[in-house]
Amino acid sequence: MRIRGRAWRLGDHVTTDHIIPGRLKYKVRTLEEMRQYVFNDLIPGFSERVRPNDIIVAGRNFGYGSSREHAARLLKLVGVGAVVAESFARIFYRNAINVGLPVVEARVEAEDGDEMEVDLREGTVRDLSKGTEANFKPFPPMIMSLLEEGGIESYYKRHGKLPWE
Amino acid sequence: MGGTMTEKILSSKLGRDVEAGEHVVVNVDLVYAHDGTAPLAIDVLEGLGFDSVSGNVVFTIDHAAPAPHAEAAALHIQMRAFASRHGIKIFDVGNGISHQVIPEAGLVRPGMVVLGADSHTVTLGAYGAFATGVGSTDAAIAMARGRIWLRVPETMAITVEGKLEDGVMAKDVILEIIGRLGSDGANYKAVEFLGSVVEEMSVDSRAVLSNMSVEMGAKVGLVPADGVTLRWLRERGVEAEPLQPDPHADYRDEIVFNAREIQPNVALPGNLDNVRPVEEMEGVDVNEVFIGSCSGGRFEDFLQAARVLRGNRVKKGVRCIAAPASKEVYMTLIESGILAELTEAGCVIGPPTCGPCIGAHMGVLGPEEVVVSTSTRNFPGRMGHPSSQIYLASPVTAAATAVRGQLTDPRRLLS
Ligand code: SF4
Numbered sequence: 001m002r003i004r005g006r007a008w009r010l011g012d013h014v015t016t017d018h019i020i021p022g023r024l025k026y027k028v029r030t031l032e033e034m035r036q037y038v039f040n041d042l043i044p045g046f047s048e049r050v051r052p053n054d055i056i057v058a059g060r061n062f063g064y065g066s067s068r069e070h071a072a073r074l075l076k077l078v079g080v081g082a083v084v085a086e087s088f089a090r091i092f093y094r095n096a097i098n099v100g101l102p103v104v105e106a107r108v109e110a111e112d113g114d115e116m117e118v119d120l121r122e123g124t125v126r127d128l129s130k131g132t133e134a135n136f137k138p139f140p141p142m143i144m145s146l147l148e149e150g151g152i153e154s155y156y157k158r159h160g161k162l163p164w165e
Numbered sequence: 166m167g168g169t170m171t172e173k174i175l176s177s178k179l180g181r182d183v184e185a186g187e188h189v190v191v192n193v194d195l196v197y198a199h200d201g202t203a204p205l206a207i208d209v210l211e212g213l214g215f216d217s218v219s220g221n222v223v224f225t226i227d228h229a230a231p232a233p234h235a236e237a238a239a240l241h242i243q244m245r246a247f248a249s250r251h252g253i254k255i256f257d258v259g260n261g262i263s264h265q266v267i268p269e270a271g272l273v274r275p276g277m278v279v280l281g282a283d284s285h286t287v288t289l290g291a292y293g294a295f296a297t298g299v300g301s302t303d304a305a306i307a308m309a310r311g312r313i314w315l316r317v318p319e320t321m322a323i324t325v326e327g328k329l330e331d332g333v334m335a336k337d338v339i340l341e342i343i344g345r346l347g348s349d350g351a352n353y354k355a356v357e358f359l360g361s362v363v364e365e366m367s368v369d370s371r372a373v374l375s376n377m378s379v380e381m382g383a384k385v386g387l388v389p390a391d392g393v394t395l396r397w398l399r400e401r402g403v404e405a406e407p408l409q410p411d412p413h414a415d416y417r418d419e420i421v422f423n424a425r426e427i428q429p430n431v432a433l434p435g436n437l438d439n440v441r442p443v444e445e446m447e448g449v450d451v452n453e454v455f456i457g458s459c460s461g462g463r464f465e466d467f468l469q470a471a472r473v474l475r476g477n478r479v480k481k482g483v484r485c486i487a488a489p490a491s492k493e494v495y496m497t498l499i500e501s502g503i504l505a506e507l508t509e510a511g512c513v514i515g516p517p518t519c520g521p522c523i524g525a526h527m528g529v530l531g532p533e534e535v536v537v538s539t540s541t542r543n544f545p546g547r548m549g550h551p552s553s554q555i556y557l558a559s560p561v562t563a564a565a566t567a568v569r570g571q572l573t574d575p576r577r578l579l580s
Contacts, residue, residue: 013349061348061349061352061382067282067299067300069205069300087353089352089382090382091284091298091299095302098300137186142190143314152302165310
């Protein structure tokens, strides 16, 4: 599975509150209503400006904070193709895979707007604008199939079973 | 090469040696969720069309319990109905906080794999269980299928050697550790707490170490299950085998702390990285003191608090709220006379609940109010108004603070 899109550069410790502020949970109910607020404090207008398969590039501890699944679900909903970060907060990492959002642990120097390509099977992240490449340990088959099929829910609906069953 | 406790648990589950970084599917021995997370897990279960629950599932009603408003009451109703339809064991209002009630009920033993839809599920590492917090999809799937995928974590040994000074508690130890390693210092990792200080600790104290290991990102926070653990479990009807790391276990990182250098500590408002000795911060005026939560509401916590409060009085103008973590703790406090002593000293005794820790009810903070709390997190707004300030400290520091009305080093009041 290959994902190709533009980079959006972020720093360390991007929290689930940055992705979607917790206070909104009580004001707006559906993910559709929440989408306009994604990354709003960090990148104004992100949900309008992001294009399908764009790639978030971040530093340490991406997804830190609350365990709510909305954060991973919303990134996927607005079209983010993958998140590449030096490290992820643990529960966010799991939630992302469960909802079919590729999360790749790699350190890359990309800047905003660089053309990026992530190859999940090969385990490479390429910055096509800079001509650089980073590697990551490819996912085991089970996780790979979850990502390729868009997460646990769609996998289960299609196959009537979970990938490990 | 020897195995860490983490590797031993996962290897024995899978019937082969596991390697850090590998993804595995394991059977889950227990899954639990509370009134903050079970409703979402129920939605996911129903959304996937799972109409039965095959795993060993427990619900607790502890976060907003008894219900502070009709919305919470409605969630409780939904949980009770789902639980009775699916034969799920439920600890209803008044039983206490999941992470305390579940081990007390004899539902945990060393070597188990436990998932909880709550980040502080790591607390059960104090009983030798590989216990970790997950999101609602994971919890729902484990409930339906009894299995889950996991990435085998690297293990970090944190050794605390020496002897703690009187007035220094497990909370001071874990704050020291988090202060040094930072809030992502153990991200993804299994943490194992070792050394003479840990060996000498009661199960109540060990639970505090495991509990707060998640505040530095740990996936699990294990303590060896030794004679102390097995005795505690036996008193609750559980016969279990000990669990220790192999001699020469292959730890990825090993960090050593010296008990002599650990003083009463306080985490300053904001996040857990900012830890200072109480001595340096004395004199901060407080409006409230909270002794309770899954991190500071066990018997030993109140026993230590009572040493300072006994024969003293909570300072006028300060409210001191004490909420035992469970009904068992509550009963023990009654039988030992401590509940009466705390009440006499001016504490307000709450029911077993999370309540104040998440600002759900009972002692919610107003604008700019300051609390010294024995709970887990000091993020802005967690216990009430966004401008209120949370200092985290040990129960004995909290008690000394209640008496003086200012953040106080407890060693001043201990003789
Ligand atoms: S006491 Fe606080 S930290 Fe513990 S489970 Fe309840 S809300 Fe969470």
